[in-house]
Amino acid sequence: MGKPPRLDLPLQESEHPKAYFAEEQEGWHGYIEWEKYPEKRKKAAEILSRYTLATEPEFQLQPLPSTNPILEGVRWKQYHAALGSTLENLPSESWDIIKEEKAEDMIHVLDFPYNGEPPRDRLVETTFTSNKDHFVRNHGGIPIIDENKFNLEIGGMINRPGTLRMEDLKNEKIFPRQSVVVTIQCSGTRRMEQIQQYPGDGDELINAPWGEGAIGTARWTGVSLKHVLKHCGGLKQGAKNLEFVGVDTYFKKGQVYNYVVSVPWRKVRAHEVMLAWEMNGKPLPKTHGYPLRAVVFGYIGARSVKWLARINAITDPSTAPVQKKEYLHYPSQNGKHNTTYSNGFSIQDMPVSSAIMSPVDKSVIVHDGTISLRGWAYSGGGHWPVRVEVSSDGGGVWYETPFDKLSEKYYHAWRLWSMDLPLDAEGWLEIVVRCWDNALNTQPTFVRSAWNWDLHVTSSAHRIKIFSVNKSKPATAKRMQRLEKEGIDFLPLTKPLPVDLESDDEYESEMQRRRGRDPEE
16 A cells, blocks of 8 residues: 655644643643643634635545545544644654564554554464554544653642652562563454444544454563552542543544543452553563553453553542543444434453454455464453364354464463365355453454444354355366466456367367256257
8 A cells, every 4th residue: 555645734823822731840841731721622622713724634424535544533633733833743743653663564544543453364473462463543643652751640639649660660679570471452443344334423533444453462571550659558439440641642632631531449459450561572662651650451452541540439430531542342233313422332342352363355266175264263351262273264153273283372462373175165165263252252243233433342153255166176176277378367266268268179078068058958
């Protein structure tokens, strides 16, 4: 896919002077604090209201662009530019960081805020996803934070509120080190399957057109949040949730926020929330939250806040828009005509899911009676895959993946799988994969069963269509040998052959054997 020109699209200014909001503190480039200052947020909203901004691109009711990046995020660039010099260069600065830290052949789903996934086949080569290949799902620009100037605020309903520096968090005399293998998955993984069959809400950031690669596994190292809260005297009576505040600027319907979500205390109490500073044995990349991020085991990736600045102990779940108004799962009869925030439930534990990563949809496979498949299987909430099954007839007959073709089990991570699937039939076939976890949860059969207006959590059995060419069939073997001998390419599949399909003698002989095309009487 070619790269489109990266244009600085002009904003249509009204009479309002150019805005300026100072960075919150030294050594935190790209960080404007919005949550503490309502008047600042009000001013920013007023400024945004005076601009004519780009509308959402249509990417569901028509084919996706064949570009890379697929979508640009023009509105989001304009939001940042409208708020002045502190934020206006973040889109280009963020892109430079992506080019530095991520693989060159990443599939750039959205230019800004950056969303990207790796090539399908490479994702399932190893259990641990390399840092350069791990998917990225950002909601704003990538800030640049000096670790030596960093401090984490702990406040709210906490007995001893205070701040901790990175050297405090890394001091093993204060906090025991935690290192856990965790899969992080975006709720938008495999969203393209819903978009292609049953489109929904068309916000290019919230509902970006993800494929099967918005998932990755790493060994994360840091400290359990439970230990940090204990160090701060523990929670006060009535505190049931922990709110995470990231430094990235987030926009929702003309209003400005920091990225804020929350997780329940019960998750923290189980040591399933980590404050991490290492990813696969290396310091966090800037793209993934340097110098400190949350990693919430088994939950939707949106709760694992990057560039963490503050943690507040609160009573109820956060009322910030990402928690209250985003990442909601709506009933199947809800849509643009009747959806409200209150009739969706908050997505937390990720359900059992799986995907075929090789071959890809619409592949033409020439084989001798078996085809090789590879993919991933995952279940959140502390569950793990125990069985992966594949069908070659759309889901009638299932073949179990051999246990020795499944990668190692972890409490909070995926398992990679591979198998050689027996395949006799030829022509277009539908290959399906499903996973069972240790609680006997499995996947809905069809996309329609998983559809919801915001197109989250495509957990249905993953289906791809392949064109099977079975060389163990004599007629197929004969045809393929002839094409090879005459130097004729079989692909692309739809290109007509330049030679007759059989000779006149062969035709006459076969028609006699078949007793012609018409009845004799």
